[in-house]
Structures are given as structure tokens and as C-alpha cells.
Amino acid sequence: xxxxxxxxxxxxxxxxxxxxxxxxxxxxxxxxxxxxxxxxxxxxxxxxxxxxxxxxxxxxxxxxxxxxxxxxxxxxxxxxxxxxxxxxxxxxxxxxxxxxxxxxxxxxxxxxxxxxxxxxxxxxxxxxxxxxxxxxxxxxxxxxxxxxxxxxxxxxxxxxxxxxxxxxxxxxxxxxxxxxxxxxxxxxxxxxxxxxxxxxxxxxxxxxxxxxxxxxxxxxxxxxxxxxxxxxxxxxxxxxxxxxxxxxxxxxxxxxxxxxxxxxxxxxxxxxxxxxxxxxxxxxxxxxxxxxxxxxxxxxxxxxxxxxxxxxxxxxxxxxxxxxxxxxxxxxxxx
Numbered sequence: 001x002x003x004x005x006x007x008x009x010x011x012x013x014x015x016x017x018x019x020x021x022x023x024x025x026x027x028x029x030x031x032x033x034x035x036x037x038x039x040x041x042x043x044x045x046x047x048x049x050x051x052x053x054x055x056x057x058x059x060x061x062x063x064x065x066x067x068x069x070x071x072x073x074x075x076x077x078x079x080x081x082x083x084x085x086x087x088x089x090x091x092x093x094x095x096x097x098x099x100x101x102x103x104x105x106x107x108x109x110x111x112x113x114x115x116x117x118x119x120x121x122x123x124x125x126x127x128x129x130x131x132x133x134x135x136x137x138x139x140x141x142x143x144x145x146x147x148x149x150x151x152x153x154x155x156x157x158x159x160x161x162x163x164x165x166x167x168x169x170x171x172x173x174x175x176x177x178x179x180x181x182x183x184x185x186x187x188x189x190x191x192x193x194x195x196x197x198x199x200x201x202x203x204x205x206x207x208x209x210x211x212x213x214x215x216x217x218x219x220x221x222x223x224x225x226x227x228x229x230x231x232x233x234x235x236x237x238x239x240x241x242x243x244x245x246x247x248x249x250x251x252x253x254x255x256x257x258x259x260x261x262x263x264x265x266x267x268x269x270x271x272x273x274x275x276x277x278x279x280x281x282x283x284x285x286x287x288x289x290x291x292x293x294x295x296x297x298x299x300x301x302x303x304x305x306x307x308x309x310x311x312x313x314x315x316x317x318x319x320x321x322x323x324x325x326x327x328x329x330x331x332x333x334x335x
Contacts, residue, residue: 029235031062034085035065036074036087037086040067042278044221045262052265086105087111090218098313104320105225106321106322107323108322110221110223115146115215117147119209120190120191120196122206139189219294252288256277259275259276259279294327
């Protein structure tokens with residue numbers, strides 16, 4: 001698993017950050033924040049809305065966004081102080097805790113509340129049942145990744161034995177999966193948007209199910225920071241979370257067309273009609289959280305999925321890795 005291979009790198013980054021961060025003086029709070037997102041995705045529309053609609057600026061914050069292209073890279077950026085805040089899956093904070101990091105990375109504001117992948121079939125299926133995956137091949141994600149853990153969890157819930165009752169293809173890199181499916185590889189494909197909408201437009205695939213709908217709610221993508229950073233910058237974290245809540249409320253009220261128009265600068269190579277289709281699909285899938293609060297039930301569901309996948313050494317307490325103080329205040333004050 002990739003996280004296990006990079007365990008020493010993450011731990012080294014944490015130790016370095018801990019030694020560099022020691023100081024007897026109290027520094028002023030940071031108002032310029034470096035944010036590292038795991039990948040560039042329409043799935044993170046609330047974040048782009050917060051930037052484009054000026055919600056961060058309204059809170060007096062200047063946000064510099066960087067795309068890490070990998071959860072391990074985004075987490076390493078946090079631990080080595082190359083980023084102040086990261087937008088990644090909450091499972092990464094559990095992995096870091098399991099690696100024995102000297103400092104916890106804490107989840108403080110939720111953005112997405114469900115898995116954002118969809119099942120794409122070669123032909124239209126009006127009444128899809130998960131049992132239809134039996135005896136078939138599925139282009140999946142890398143072992144140990146959250147999408148793969150969710151996929152196997154959903155299949156198991158529906159009476160399937162993943163990799164026994166079917167074939168899960170995991171040797172295709174993420175950026176080549178869509179073209180591989182379009183070229184004839186696999187009977188099904190676990191796709192993140194806009195891949196599903198693009199394949200539908202080309203007539204080469206059809207979205208038949210949502211993994212997020214069938215796996216239940218979980219803190220799939222959240223904003224997180226080192227515990228020491230949160231303690232040193234509580235007002236900044238509150239302002240940041242307020243901006244996130246403003247964006248979430250806007251996204252809930254906005255039409256798919258309005259969302260597509262707003263986030264278009266972040267996806268210059270994606271057609272506006274595709275962005276609109278994707279926004280509509282995520283709204284219907286209830287993918288975006290309506291507030292930044294990370295519920296304990298959702299966090300427990302995440303650990304259940306990880307445990308079933310064999311990726312959880314031992315349960316981690318909700319209070320240890322989740323801080324809802326800022327989200328709760330944002331929900332109360334931002335209307």
C-alpha cells in the first residue's frame with residue numbers, strides 16, 4: 001500500500017516540523033494561508049466557490065491553492081510546513097496516527113460527505129443491481145485507497161465477494177482509466193467525474209449507480225491542519241471555516257449551471273455542459289456537506305470501511321482527530 005511505503009517519509013516530515021516549530025515566542029496569526037488540495041476535481045466545488053465568490057477575502061484571508069496530486073503528497077506538505085491546510089480524505093489523518101507521528105493532523109471542516117465515484121457500465125441499465133457485478137470485470141482504484149475500500153464495502157454489503165466473485169482491475173493508472181475503458185477494457189468502471197459524463201457524451205459508457213449513495217455518509221474530503229497550527233491560529237481557522245460554510249450554503253442554493261459558471265476557471269479544458277452535468281450529478285447524489293461539522297457517526301462509518309478493508313490497525317477516538325469547535329460556531333453564525 002502506498003501509505004505504508006511512505007510511512008518513513010511522513011514520519012520524517014513530522015519530526016522535522018516538530019523540531020523547527022519549537023519557539024518560546026507567540027507569533028501573530030497567519031492571514032495568508034497555503035492550502036494543498038489532493039487533486040483538482042469538480043467534487044471540491046465548494047472550495048472553488050469560496051475562492052471565486054470572495055468568501056475567504058470577506059473573512060480577511062488570502063488563500064494560495066496548490067494541487068498536490070496525491071493524498072500522500074498533500075499530507076507530507078502539511079507535516080513539513082509547506083502547506084498550512086490540506087483538503088484530503090479524513091482517512092489520511094488515521095494513517096498518520098497509525099504511523100506514530102509525534103503530532104496529530106486534525107480534521108476541522110468537512111467538504112464532501114459521500115464517496116464521489118460512480119459506477120459506469122458499457123450499456124444503459126435502467127434497474128441496476130450490484131449483483132450484476134458478479135462474474136464481471138471492474139476497473140477499480142489502487143489497493144488501500146478510499147475509493148477502492150468503499151467499492152469493496154458496497155459490494156460486500158450487497159452479497160458480493162470482491163475479487164472472488166468478480167475481477168477488479170487495479171494496474172491502470174488513474175489518468176489512463178477513462179481511455180482504457182473507452183477502448184474496451186473492463187465491463188464496468190469506478191469513475192470520478194467528469195469521466196462519467198464525458199463517457200456518456202461520447203456514447204461509450206453510462207452511469208448506473210453511485211458508490212457514495214450506497215456506502216452511506218462519511219467525512220470523505222475535509223480540511224485539516226496540524227494540531228499545533230490550529231492551536232496557534234484559532235481565529236484564522238475560524239475565519240477559514242466561516243468561508244467554507246458560506247460556500248456550502250451558496251452551493252446548496254445555486255443551480256448546476258451557476259456552479260459550473262463559477263468553478264469554470266479551475267477547469268479550462270472541460271466543456272461548460274460537462275461541468276453542469278457533473279454539478280447536477282453531485283447535487284443529486286447529496287455529495288456536498290451542508291455544513292462543515294464532521295459527525296461522529298460519519299467518522300465511525302469511515303473506520304468501519306477501513307477495518308473491513310484491513311487498513312485499520314486499531315480504532316482511533318473521534319475526539320483525537322476531529323475538532324468541531326470551529327464548524328459548530330460557523331454553522332451558528334453564518335446564515
